[in-house]
Amino acid sequence: MSPITQSTARRKLPVSEFLSRWPLLQIAPLLIFLTLVFVLPVGSILVLSIYDGTGALSLENFRRLFGSNLYTGVLLKTIQTASWTTGLCLLFGYPVAFALTKARANFQVALLAAVLVPLWTSFLIRSLSLVIVFGRRGVINGTAEQFGWIDTPLAFIYNWSGVMIGLTNSLLPLSIITMYSVMQAIEPNLAKAASTLGARPSHGFWRVYFPLSVPGVAAGGILTFVSALGFFITPQLLGSPRETMIAQLIIQQIDELLNWNFGAAIAVMLLAATLISFVAFELVVGMQILTGEESGRRPSGFNKAIRTGGMKLVNALSWVTAWVGIGFEKITGSKPKVADSDRRPILMIFSVATALFLSLPIFFMIPISFSDSLLFGWPPQGLSFRWYEAVIGSSVWMSAAGRSFGVALITSALAILMAVPSALYLVRQRVRGKFLMVLLLTIPIFLPHIITGVALYYTYSRYGLVGTWIGLILGHLVFSLPYATISLMAVLKNYNRSIDYAAWTLGASKFATFRHITLPIIKPGIYSAFLFAFIQSFDEVTVSLFITGGRFTTLPKQLYQQAVYGETPELAAVSTILFVTVCLVMMAARLLSKRATSF
Structure with missing residues (x-):
């Protein structure tokens, strides 16, 4: 083969073959994204825990934290x-x-x-x-x-x-x-x-x-x-x-008392406790049950x-x-x-x-949403459509709902694009450091969202991303991506790979095998992962409180602010509208599913 032919062959190398030679590229987008959008911003916030109020290095926050039974008890x-x-x-x-x-x-x-x-x-x-x-x-x-x-x-x-x-x-x-x-x-x-x-x-x-x-x-x-x-x-x-949880203390320190350093110290304590929980999970169950990795050593x-x-x-x-x-x-x-x-x-x-x-x-x-009373309670008083008229006629509610749906759709689509190859890599590849990859993937879930929101606010303020679509999508993707990936990993754990091997022996390429065999089998899992990602984005309120500004709000944030300022049947009207919308979407999805199976 001439040098020109060899160069042409290299240029026409299929994507599937390219990824099979360098499988780490399957999970590289996920690792890079979480490092840039999550690890670095949160790390800059956690560093505050070792500084005092004057900006000097100090362990005073941790002395206060462990010097009282209040915080460890919580x-x-x-x-x-x-x-x-x-x-x-x-x-x-x-x-x-x-x-x-x-x-x-x-x-x-x-x-x-x-x-x-x-x-x-x-x-x-x-x-x-x-x-x-x-x-x-x-x-x-x-x-x-x-x-x-x-x-x-x-x-x-x-x-x-x-x-x-x-x-x-x-x-x-x-x-x-x-x-x-x-x-x-x-x-x-x-x-x-x-x-x-x-x-x-x-x-x-x-x-x-x-x-x-x-x-x-x-x-x-x-x-x-x-x-x-x-x-x-x-x-x-x-x-x-008496039932105060650790996230409430973090919110109190950062949002109410503006004590960022001590709030970060509480977050570090929670993070350490969660890591210990993961170690216990590894000892009792084993992380390979999530990753699909077969342990090379016998349990002892x-x-x-x-x-x-x-x-x-x-x-x-x-x-x-x-x-x-x-x-x-x-x-x-x-x-x-x-x-x-x-x-x-x-x-x-x-x-x-x-x-x-x-x-x-x-x-x-639903009955409360038709109440004529200003009270948010049971039983409803009277019959009126005043709260629906207030919601539909409000540009704030309508723009917030449209923005939430749009952000959730884009976020879930991006999550699936990164979650599918990442889940395949984590389940099928036997490499060192997989535990650290899974840990990086799950940290955004168990770290209090209030810390991530504050961290993203600091980062976004430097680059002008506060109150923008890009900033909101990236912030929501931090939480949606782990749920989608872990859900797909659980599905792939039970996937019978002998089907793929049989297709390869019959001459099918890896891309053709994935498209015509693997993808149809795991499609229900992909739908579930998409749903998880959509739900996490659509229902995210904590991060939205920080990275949205002014009139650029989302539906959960608007709901939260309405509940804080006063509970009225308007909340019930919004929830009823969402309930009916969900039912219609699920009915449409059911019809599309039947039509797809008929072909």
Whole structure:
């Protein structure tokens, strides 16, 4: 071959072959973006923790931090609250995710809509709706007092139970969707195949299905835990001073007291505690369960003991449930059929009850939106369209809504473009430093958003990006990208790569294999990742408070400011409009999905 021909061949090198020779380029855009837009700005803020108010190097902030039991006590309370929230979300979310994979088409659509709609609704509105339902003069207490069931109102909220109700209601949909995205990729006939070999349904579930769903459980658990660590809206609205979380202290120090140095020190303490939590996660579960990496060494010591104990626990659960099933069969005189085991009534009833807990509070906002009263409470007084007229006729509300939708769409599209190759790299490549890459990917999630907002404000002010589309999209992408990537990693963990190998042996190129085989199989996971990215961008309020200025506002920021200045039925009108919009979008997506499958 002549030099000219060789040069031409090099110029025509396919992109897939180019990336296969240098796979690090798949994740390079993600690493560069997070380094420039997240690590450097946040690092400049965290450096403030080692300076005092006069600008001199000092450890005074940390002496004050650890010299009092107040701040360490709040941190421990935050970790405890996040742990309880994670446990409740996994406990209630796993059966719902499992039911979604087994339900009939119509029931599945309704159940999935009941899970997704709360995700599209602002945390602020959902917290306010819980006040209406569980408040002292809310729906539950009002109904119970009217029928004479109770003499005094029950204290559901403004305490620890209120925080648990709020956080579980807020994060349970995230946990369900994460586990469902993995479960729907599991071969449904595996459990039936186990039954043909003599295994009871309980053995088929615990020993076959459950181990395959563990990546989804692990991803859902860690996403829920790190999200709960940074919550401040729900604890502030539904808790009491006793339930103060660490993010609220950071907001107090930076936003109210303007003590940036001490606020940064509190953030460093939270960051250190989160890193310790990740180390514990590595010891108990292993980070490779998220990355898809197969460990080259056998587990030993504490790691081996934990995993062996987990396997024994699963085995014990399979036998306990089997004995319960045998006892039930002897009492009723019936035997379970494999065809019917996928649609058990108890599972569906539990799923419906959980779905009502997630979505029903939002429905109680609808009557309030038609109230003629200025009071934001139950029951609504009168009937009027005045609040809808106020929202639709307001240029502030309309421009904020259009801006939020536009930013969310662009952000989610960019997130998917970077998340797909990054997830493929993290799951399929065995390289050193993968743990650090995953850590960099997840840090934006568990670091309090208030710190990121302040950091981006400082950075943007230097380059004139405050109050711009570019600045807002980049800021939202910091949070949307990790959710999209981790969600896709959980899906790819269960992807059968032998299909790709078979295509390659038949002469298909890597690009053709990805386009015609890999992409259609992981498409549901991509849709879920896109949804995660869209939700994170659309519902982001903390960063928007800092990097938007003047009239350049977003819908969550406008909602937050309206709630701060005064709670009126106008908030209920906005939430109702969003609810109807979400339902229409989901119906349109369903129709497009059916039309796409018909071709």
